[in-house]
Amino acid sequence: MIRTLWSSPGAWVRMWCARIRAELLQEQLVLILHPSRWRLRWLGLFTLVGHPLFGWIWGQWLPQPYESPALRAVMGTLGLLLISESITNDPSSKLSARIFSVVFWIQLPVFFSWMYLCNNGNTVWLASFCAMVLIYYHVTDWRAATLGTVSGALLAWTLFQAFGPAVSPMSQQQFSINAVVIAFSWASAMLLGLSSANLRREHLQHTLTTMGIMAHELRTPLATMSLIGDAVRNESRQVKEPGGGQRLDQLVVRLHTLVRNMNQQIDTQIANARLLRLPTHRESVAAAALLRNVVKDYPYRNSRERESVVLVLRKDFSFESSYRLFAQVINNLLKNAFRALAATSSAAKPGDLRIEVGVLNGYGRIIVTDQGTGIAPELQARIFEPFFSTDRGTGHGLGLAFCQQVVEGAGGSIRVKSEPGRGAIFIIELPILR
Amino acid sequence: MSFPLFHRPGAIVFLDDDPAYLEMLAMVLPRQWHVKLYLRPQTCINQLQQEPPLWEADAWTQQEMIERWRTGSPLIPQVLNYWASHTARFGLARVCVFDYAMPGMDGLQALGELTDWPGGRVLLTGQADEHVAVSAFNRGLIDQFIAKQTVDISQHLITVIQRMLAQPQIRYSQIWRAALTQPQHALLQVPSVARQLASLASSHWVEHVVIGQPFGILGMDADGRASWLQLESAAGLADLAELAESQGLKAAAADDIRAGRHLVDLELQQALGQPGPARLIPAFSIGHEGTLLGALFPVELAASPPGLTGYKHWLKKHGRRTVRD
Numbered sequence: 037m038i039r040t041l042w043s044s045p046g047a048w049v050r051m052w053c054a055r056i057r058a059e060l061l062q063e064q065l066v067l068i069l070h071p072s073r074w075r076l077r078w079l080g081l082f083t084l085v086g087h088p089l090f091g092w093i094w095g096q097w098l099p100q101p102y103e104s105p106a107l108r109a110v111m112g113t114l115g116l117l118l119i120s121e122s123i124t125n126d127p128s129s130k131l132s133a134r135i136f137s138v139v140f141w142i143q144l145p146v147f148f149s150w151m152y153l154c155n156n157g158n159t160v161w162l163a164s165f166c167a168m169v170l171i172y173y174h175v176t177d178w179r180a181a182t183l184g185t186v187s188g189a190l191l192a193w194t195l196f197q198a199f200g201p202a203v204s205p206m207s208q209q210q211f212s213i214n215a216v217v218i219a220f221s222w223a224s225a226m227l228l229g230l231s232s233a234n235l236r237r238e239h240l241q242h243t244l245t246t247m248g249i250m251a252h253e254l255r256t257p258l259a260t261m262s263l264i265g266d267a268v269r270n271e272s273r274q275v276k277e278p279g280g281g282q283r284l285d286q287l288v289v290r291l292h293t294l295v296r297n298m299n300q301q302i303d304t305q306i307a308n309a310r311l312l313r314l315p316t317h318r319e320s321v322a323a324a325a326l327l328r329n330v331v332k333d334y335p336y337r338n339s340r341e342r343e344s345v346v347l348v349l350r351k352d353f354s355f356e357s358s359y360r361l362f363a364q365v366i367n368n369l370l371k372n373a374f375r376a377l378a379a380t381s382s383a384a385k386p387g388d389l390r391i392e393v394g395v396l397n398g399y400g401r402i403i404v405t406d407q408g409t410g411i412a413p414e415l416q417a418r419i420f421e422p423f424f425s426t427d428r429g430t431g432h433g434l435g436l437a438f439c440q441q442v443v444e445g446a447g448g449s450i451r452v453k454s455e456p457g458r459g460a461i462f463i464i465e466l467p468i469l470r
Numbered sequence: 471m472s473f474p475l476f477h478r479p480g481a482i483v484f485l486d487d488d489p490a491y492l493e494m495l496a497m498v499l500p501r502q503w504h505v506k507l508y509l510r511p512q513t514c515i516n517q518l519q520q521e522p523p524l525w526e527a528d529a530w531t532q533q534e535m536i537e538r539w540r541t542g543s544p545l546i547p548q549v550l551n552y553w554a555s556h557t558a559r560f561g562l563a564r565v566c567v568f569d570y571a572m573p574g575m576d577g578l579q580a581l582g583e584l585t586d587w588p589g590g591r592v593l594l595t596g597q598a599d600e601h602v603a604v605s606a607f608n609r610g611l612i613d614q615f616i617a618k619q620t621v622d623i624s625q626h627l628i629t630v631i632q633r634m635l636a637q638p639q640i641r642y643s644q645i646w647r648a649a650l651t652q653p654q655h656a657l658l659q660v661p662s663v664a665r666q667l668a669s670l671a672s673s674h675w676v677e678h679v680v681i682g683q684p685f686g687i688l689g690m691d692a693d694g695r696a697s698w699l700q701l702e703s704a705a706g707l708a709d710l711a712e713l714a715e716s717q718g719l720k721a722a723a724a725d726d727i728r729a730g731r732h733l734v735d736l737e738l739q740q741a742l743g744q745p746g747p748a749r750l751i752p753a754f755s756i757g758h759e760g761t762l763l764g765a766l767f768p769v770e771l772a773a774s775p776p777g778l779t780g781y782k783h784w785l786k787k788h789g790r791r792t793v794r795d
Contacts, residue, residue, distance in 0.1 A: 252571070252596055255596060255618070255619065256488055256491075257490070258619070259488075259491060259618040259619065259623070260488065260490045260491045260494055262619075262623055262624075263491065263494035263495060263497075263498055263623065263624055264494055266498045266622070266623075266624040266625070267494060267497045267498045270497075270498060287497075290490070290494075294490065337488065337489050337490060338489040338490075338793070338795075340795050375573050376573075378487055378509075378510075378572075378573045378574065379572075379573040379574025379575070380510075380574070381510060381511075381512030381513070382510070382512070382513075383509075383510070383513075383795035384795070409574060
């Protein structure tokens with residue numbers, strides 16, 4: 037793919053044109069970035085107070101060549117529109133977006149360009165103009181900001197030609213300096229605006245993918261459940277036959293197991309989804325007992341999975357954490373290990389998933405080793421990031437992020453050693469509670 | 471639909487990464503199916519990749535029967551011998567059903583590995599993968615896809631697989647077409663004839679072969695009992711009556727044959743090389759047109775080769791449904 041692109045620059049150019057066109061035209065226009073009620077109120081207040089304040093600063097305290105209290109009063113009044121109930125009540129409505137856009141277009145590019153021109157591009161207004169550009173790209177969509185800046189500057193220049201005060205022409209050198217500084221700040225603002233638009237989309241995409249995967253994970257047991265229903269229907273017709281009642285009982289057991297496993301899965305998802313606000317409850321946790329319980333209660337999919345787990349207790353230790361959360365950490369690690377084992381080409385043998393508990397150099401260690409497919413070196417650095425998954429099809433990328441949060445919350449560390457095709461070793465080190 | 475000239479049961483292979491799902495499939499699928507369940511793509515692929523040479527050898531054996539028939543060896547005893555000696559034929563898979571979402575390798579990648587395997591392909595999908603399945607179907611990679619959330623999925627699966635099992639296998643049709651004359655073949659293509667033969671076949675036999683000389687269908691039921699459906703076109707009745715008379719049958723019996731009330735198993739006896747008293751069995755009309763008559767004669771045990779044990783016996787020996795890890 038890459039090689040063909042290099043060898044035919046035409047295709048390369050076409051690809052980029054398509055990308056740029058998509059970025060410009062297809063992505064949704066977000067006129068108010070983060071349209072929250074409080075953000076709008078603060079922006080309104082800032083406008084209302086800021087303009088009179090700076091009018092006083094540049095007019096009285098540190099006087100500049102040109103300042104207009106009347107204009108400042110008008111600009112300040114615009115802030116009232118942002119605070120008004122109609123817009124703060126429904127920040128995401130179309131009307132709010134229109135008012136917001138007009139207010140910011142007038143008070144940012146139009147007003148600042150006017151002031152810059154009337155003050156003949158002096159130091160204060162060069163800096164203020166650059167700051168304005170950066171602010172503008174932070175409050176609205178980068179495409180709207182670009183269009184607004186160009187049109188605002190043109191309008192201000194036209195007004196300046198007609199009604200502006202007379203100023204002495206700027207030297208060629210000063211003009212060049214100002215142009216470079218403005219170009220620099222404008223380009224930076226545009227780039228940052230574009231990249232944060234991408235980042236917002238990416239976050240949304242991650243969240244949606246995760247929701248999709250969670251839904252899929254719940255659908256898997258439901259598919260089995262539906263077959264159990266069919267089997268019950270078949271068996272109920274033959275319940276009088278020898279062994280019929282017994283087979284029905286077995287199906288009921290299956291149903292209960294399935295529901296238990298689904299509940300455990302839901303618990304896992306809920307725990308993982310609380311990544312950023314883990315409860316801070318702490319207690320003394322005994323490593324050996326915890327691992328024994330987790331290994332005993334894990335929802336294995338078949339007896340072979342259960343038999344592949346070997347728990348080795350070298351030396352028990354206690355550490356300070358939440359028992360429930362830490363059990364979830366081990367659950368996540370087991371789930372990943374089983375997924376890696378399922379992706380290999382041969383059946384799991386006893387010992388293919390090995391958990392060791394021991395003490396080394398004064399630190400408690402829990403080591404989870406699997407003989408699964410392993411993790412490529414370039415991915416290993418990223419697996420603890422939220423939403424990063426080595427398998428975007430079935431993994432949501434929250435499990436290991438959760439593990440890291442909990443382990444670090446207990447003052448410990450977690451790391452991985454792995455080679456593709458040769459399994460993975462997860463090493464948790466924890467300070468021992470004496 | 472056309473009536474298959476050659477039919478026999480085959481295995482149905484399932485590949486899914488969820489053992490619980492496979493175990494439940496094992497419970498709900500019809501008992502008479504030979505079902506193989508696989509948990510790992512690689513194991514399943516390895517198994518299926520061993521089949522094409524076996525299919526080839528099997529087709530070759532059938533081709534040889536036709537060759538020998540051309541040099542004068544009757545087909546009926548050859549087919550009975552083939553059924554008795556080639557019991558492994560039941561183990562060849564006819565249909566595979568792969569789950570799409572699996573760790574390591576998805577269902578389409580797994581199907582992609584089966585380049586030479588000739589059976590039917592079904593993909594099981596989740597809702598989110600439907601577009602993948604549609605595009606795979608359009609590219610001819612799969613014959614059918616079924617969403618796992620389909621209401622009453624087991625019944626749906628069974629219907630789909632039954633339909634695929636009932637379809638003639640092109641390779642075999644070509645081989646056995648050579649044993650028929652053009653008019654015989656044309657008779658079988660008449661829709662009402664094909665329909666009635668299909669329902670007859672499914673109610674009496676698990677496997678069958680259509681042959682042309684003598685014209686009829688040799689079938690075997692699940693218990694290994696063979697029978698012969700003698701077919702006779704209305705135009706051929708006079709010749710058959712003449713043959714019966716020449717073999718010493720009474721004139722009244724010959725009249726019955728001429729009138730299409732009875733058929734006689736003389737040709738079957740000749741083919742089996744076991745002349746005995748000719749049997750007369752009431753004939754019935756096949757299809758609406760009244761151009762074809764049939765009568766079903768059991769093939770005597772004495773005439774069957776030893777080892778003709780049938781599908782049920784084989785299934786009992788090989789058909790245990792276990793999930794292969």
